[in-house]
Each structure stands twice: as C-alpha cells, then as structure tokens.
Amino acid sequence: MTKATDSTSQTLAALGVASADAVTARFAALRAEFDGDAGGEGAWKALHDSWMGRKSGVLTRVTENWLKTATPALRPAVGKCLNELRGHVEQRLAELQRAAESAADEAALARERVDLSLPGVTRPLGSRHLLRQTFAEIERIFLSLGFAVVEGPEIETPYYNFEALNIPEHHPARDTMDTFYLETPRQNSGGPARLLRTHTSPMQIHTMEKQPAPVRIIVPGKVYRRDNPDATHSYMFHQVEGLAVDTDITFCEFKGTVEYFVREFLGPKIRTRLRPSYFPFTEPSVEVDASCFVCGGSGCRLCKSSGWIELFGAGMVDPAVYGFVNYDAKRLSGYAFGLGVDRLSQLKYGIEDMQLFFQNDVRFLRQFP
C-alpha cells in the first residue's frame, strides 16, 4: 500500500491536485500518517528525522515539491496547510521527546536507587602477622642499642653461606644445614652453585666486605633448610642475625647486650645463662638460655623440668672470619648471634606448634591483633 508521505516526492501537478479541497485532503492524509507513526513513545528521534530532517524530511519535501511548485491559485492553501501540519508535527514531537526523556530519567533513577535498608559493606581489617610483630619487637630493642637494620639476598653461593664463615667443604657443620640448591643457567654454564641460605650469617660477610669497622647490625630475614616440618621445625623459617665489630668489644659487652635483649623481650625477671657450644664462625661459642618464664626456674613441662629454655646461638667472632673480609684480627674484636624468630615467638606467646604460623588460619591470627 502506498503511503501518503510517498506522494511528497512529486509535485502537486504531477499528482493531479488542482483544488484547495484536494490540497486539504492531501495534508489530512499526511497528518493521519504522522499521527499513526507518532502513536508509540519509543522512537521520537527517528520520527523527528524522517519528518523534520532538513535535507529530506517530509516537511522539507512538501516545501520543495508542493509549496514551491504550486500554482499561484493553490499556493495560499498549500502554505496554510503546511504551517498547520508543521505546528502539529513540532508540538507532538516535543511531547514525545519529553516523554522519552522522563522515561529514561525514571529508568536511571530506578537503576541507581540506593536501598538504605541494605546492610553496609564491612571490609575486615587485617593485622600484622605474629612473626612480623616479633620481628618488629626484636628490631625495636636492637635499634635502641644503636644497631642498624640491613637485609640481604635469600639466594647465596656456598662461599658466603659456608666457606667465608669458616665452614670448608666436607666440614660436619654443613650436615646440619642441608638445603635446597638451585639449578640456574649461570651455574649450568660453569658459574658457582646457588643455594637458598641456611642462616642469615652470610650477611656478616657481605657487610664486612662492604664497610670498615665499626659495625653494629642486625639482619632480619627468611632462611631455608631441608628439615621436616614439625612443632619446632620448618623448611622455611626466620632468623635475626646480629653482628658487632669494633676495636674495643669485650666478652663483657657481648654478655651485657644479650642479657639486656632477653630481659626486654621476655620480661625483667628473666635470668640468662651462657652454655658452651660450637659454631665454626665464633670462638668461644655459646648457647644463650633463659630461666623458664612459666615456672620461674623450678621446673615444668615447657622447660622439661630443667628450669632453663634454650634461646639462641652466639659467640665472639672467630678471628679466622676476619681473614675472609680483610679485617685486622689483631686490632678488632666482636660478637655475633643468630636468633630463631619463629621459636622465640613460640616461647613468648606460648604457641605449641610452629606450623600454626604458616597455615593462615584466621582463628589463630585473630588472637594476635
């Protein structure tokens, strides 16, 4: 079926329109078609373009083809009808536009409506891991004594992890520090072997290589050993190394520092004792024990009835170590210690199983906010 608007591409003469009545009928047909198209509210923009479009909209076509070509006799009727139709179309399109815009606004409002009755979003705050808290506590104590904190690589060569610490190849001390060796391209092409450090002691060597005495440092960090996990062992654990070297450091200063640390860390009533021990890189070497802070020294389950708890290894730096870093062993002296952070933390906070540190169970973590 042909539409009324199709006729707007022809002149009135071509359409055979010769009277004012016929003009009115033509415009009435256009208006009826427009009203039919404008019934719905959806596509006002498309309707606007097809009727009011400047180049080829229906009204432009009527102006070009009907008005401008109309005979002088018909022109007033065409002009009048065109003005009426234009007024009608403009008004209706404006209504449709308003309706479309307010529908869009309402939809947006409905979409973005804030439901104040919904529960709020809570983002639980995490806290520092107990091991981090223990590190911070140890660092605080040694910083107050004038020590500096340095960190070092977790991947080492056997030279720094063993040899320069006076542990030559085949030395039995290596047996207790079996670890993970890495296969790296550099090593495959003839470079030195690489291993995960078994203790933080290699940083003693790195530090003394880098700077002349005096040295007063602590080294917090991760270390690795091929130990089976149990209540007091892990294959990855944490240490804080300590090293002090100067021209006048005596065993007395070493003892005083150790006692001060233990009392600050575990409490003022704690007593310490030094027990002879052996490390290849300290001479003499000791194990530092603390009086049991559960029973006060009378004997209980924690201290296995001995009254004492083993805390960490330490000693005066073996002069042989100075030879590896070109320090003058005749002029300098010093002490070193290696704290097992996980075990110190277990002792201080009464944690029976070291594995709890690594399982990330929030029921455990929440107890140490």
Ligand code: FA5
């Ligand atoms: C050392 O690692 C020496 N480098 C310490 C040292 C430094 C001595 C400087 C003298 C001077 P040792 O192997 O004993 O020593 O380990 C030190 C501490 O690490 C132990 O006292 C213990 O607390 C902790 N430790 C050792 N093995 C493990 C393990 N598998 N899991 C958790 N903690 C461990």
